[in-house]
Each structure stands twice: as C-alpha cells, then as structure tokens.
Amino acid sequence: FFAVTIIGLYLIIPCIYFDAMDIKNPALRMTFALAIVIFIFRTLEAYFGYAPYGATKSLGMYVTYYLFPGEILFDAKTSMPLKATRKDNIIQNFSRLFRAVIVNSLLYSFMSHFDYTPFGKEIRHYLHPKHLGNCFFIALYFQQNLEFIDALASAMSNAISGIKTAKMMDSPVLNSKSIAEFWGRRWNYLVHCVLKRGVYKPIRKYGSATFASFVVFLLSGLIHEFLSYTVSVYHHMQVPADSIYKPSNIRLGSNLAFFVWAFAVSSTERALGGFSSMGISPRVVPFFVVMTSLPFAFWFVEPYFQGRFLWENEGVVFTIIKMD
Numbered sequence: 287f288f289a290v291t292i293i294g295l296y297l298i299i300p301c302i303y304f305d306a307m308d309i310k311n312p313a314l315r316m317t318f319a320l321a322i323v324i325f326i327f328r329t330l331e332a333y334f335g336y337a338p339y340g341a342t343k344s345l346g347m348y349v350t351y352y353l354f355p356g357e358i359l360f361d362a363k364t365s366m367p368l369k370a371t372r373k374d375n376i377i378q379n380f381s382r383l384f385r386a387v388i389v390n391s392l393l394y395s396f397m398s399h400f401d402y403t404p405f406g407k408e409i410r411h412y413l414h415p416k417h418l419g420n421c422f423f424i425a426l427y428f429q430q431n432l433e434f435i436d437a438l439a440s441a442m443s444n445a446i447s448g449i450k451t452a453k454m455m456d457s458p459v460l461n462s463k464s465i466a467e468f469w470g471r472r473w474n475y476l477v478h479c480v481l482k483r484g485v486y487k488p489i490r491k492y493g494s495a496t497f498a499s500f501v502v503f504l505l506s507g508l509i510h511e512f513l514s515y516t517v518s519v520y521h522h523m524q525v526p527a528d529s530i531y532k533p534s535n536i537r538l539g540s541n542l543a544f545f546v547w548a549f550a551v552s553s554t555e556r557a558l559g560g561f562s563s564m565g566i567s568p569r570v571v572p573f574f575v576v577m578t579s580l581p582f583a584f585w586f587v588e589p590y591f592q593g594r595f596l597w598e599n600e601g602v603v604f605t606i607i608k609m610d
Contacts, residue, residue: 356451507545518593
C-alpha cells in the first residue's frame with residue numbers, strides 16, 4: 287500500500303509542475319517526467335532495502351546516490367564509488383558526447399526530411415519491408431536520443447563529482463546477442479537497474495522469477511503510458527491545423543501492449559534456451575533479436591508521433607531542415 291501511495295503521489299508532480307511553469311514543449315516535459323520516474327524506483331529500492339551497499343556506507347554517499355542522474359559504479363571489494371579518471375572524463379565521455387551530437391544531427395536531418403517515416407506513411411502491415419524500415423529508423427532514433435542524454439549527463443556529472451557511472455545505452459539495436467541482453471544490459475541500463483532493485487527483487491523474494499519479470503514489464507508499460515500522457519496528452523501544445531499527427535488522436539494502451547509483448551518473447555527465449563540453442567549463427571543473432579519486437583515498434587512510438595515529440599525535439603542538436 288505504501289509503495290502504491292508513493293508512486294501515485296510522485297506521478298501527479300509533473301502535471302502540477304507543467305501547469306505552474308506553463309511547459310508545453312514535449313522534449314522538456316519528457317526530461318522532467320523521466321527524472322520523476324527514476325526517483326520513484328529509487329524510492330522503492332530504498333523502501334524495500336535493496337539500495338546498493340556502497341550507497342549506504344555514509345549519509346553523504348546516500349544523498350549523492352539518490353540525487354545522481356546516473357548509475358554509480360561501486361568497487362566490488364571496497365564498495366566505494368569508482369573514481370572517474372581523466373581518461374574517463376575527457377577522452378571517453380566528451381568524445382562520446384561529440385559522437386552522439388554528430389550522429390543525432392545526421393539522423394534528425396535525414397529523418398525530418400521524410401517526416402520521420404523515410405519509407406512512407408500509414409504502412410501498418412507488420413512484416414512489410416517499408417514498415418520494418420520505418421520502425422528500424424525510429425528504433426535508432428530513440429537509441430541515439432538516449433545515448434545523447436546519457437553522454438551529456440555522464441560528461442557533466444563525472445567531471446563535477448569525479449564519480450564514474452555506467453553507460454545507459456550500449457548499441458542494443460545492432461549488437462544484442464539475446465532478448466535478455468537487449469533489455470537487461472544494453473537498452474537503458476539505468477532504468478533496468480532501478481527496476482531490478484525497486485521492483486524485481488522485492489517481488490522475487492516472495493514469488494517466481496517469471497512472475498517478477500512479468501510485473502517489471504507490466505510496470506514498464508504503465509510507466510510509458512504515464513510518459514505518453516504527461517508528455518503529449520495532458521494540456522498539450524497547439525499543433526498545425528493541417529498536421530495529420532495530433533495529440534487528440536492518441537489512444538493510450540499501445541505502450542502497455544508493446545511491453546506485454548516484450549515479456550512474452552523474452553519468456554519464450556528463456557524457455558527455448560536462447561538463439562544459440564536453435565543453431566542460429568552468432569553473426570545474425572542481433573537481427574533475430576531486433577525482429578522479435580521491430581514489427582510492433584509502432585505500438586511504442588505512435589503516441590510520440592501523434593504528440594509531435596519528434597518534431598519538437600529537433601532543436602536539441604543541429605538539424606538541417608527543408609525550408610518551404
């Protein structure tokens with residue numbers, strides 16, 4: 287009951303803040319709402335007693351951990367936070383940030399030219415090559431967006447605090463060797479960690495691994511429904527009258543359906559022993575991993591299209607746009 291109450295109280299904060307500050311831009315809304323989501327799960331992990339041991343060694347470290355925008359790495363032997371070296375700060379973080387800016391600029395410039403559907407609009411045949419092409423580029427879009435956010439947050443926080451953090455994104459769309467690896471180690475690792483400590487472990491203590499995983503995916507879907515609502519639906523911004531994408535067209539529930547499907551294919555993979563047990567060559571495994579969800583990716587992205595999140599996000603990096 288306490289956990290449900292905490293989640294409910296936190297979820298109304300973005301709406302109150304957006305009204306008070308008159309924030310309509312979807313990109314700004316997403317940034318604030320994501321921070322609230324991370325804080326919710328970190329509150330749950332603290333309540334259930336699953337915070338990393340290193341974070342509990344001192345009051346100062348405890349406060350630092352819960353205010354930090356990334357997943358702090360702790361030494362396995364001493365439980366002290368790992369220090370970010372000069373190489374981490376300058377060579378890795380800032381070079382990663384530079385690459386993320388360049389890649390996002392090129393990707394935004396290319397996709398915006400085609401209204402983010404380079405293979406044509408309104409293609410809903412799940413296995414149609416053009417539909418899969420659109421979904422692939424949208425998956426890359428969200429991957430690179432999170433890569434940019436992670437690179438920026440890591441560069442700033444590591445340089446200021448001297449504490450090393452884990453990478454949030456690790457090329458999940460192109461290099462995942464299993465569905466479990468995609469969701470557990472490569473796609474949004476920060477969210478994976480807080481969900482594991484704040485939801486999976488408390489439920490696993492009293493239930494099966496399958497049930498705990500189901501709750502995690504179900505809650506992920508509900509949280510993304512919350513993001514869709516607060517970013518694109520709640521007191522949304524005005525859109526051009528001739529736009530085919532409008533917040534009023536959003537039908538909530540598609541994100542939840544996507545994550546229920548993700549649980550189903552993840553459970554199936556675990557039951558079958560993974561792609562390696564099927565005799566599939568390791569070189570093509572990433573393709574099959576992505577294809578388990580790629581045809582259904584529009585379930586996830588449809589609210590962001592209708593809410594015009596992609597178009598409003600163009601100002602984050604340099605974007606070459608076509609002028610009328």
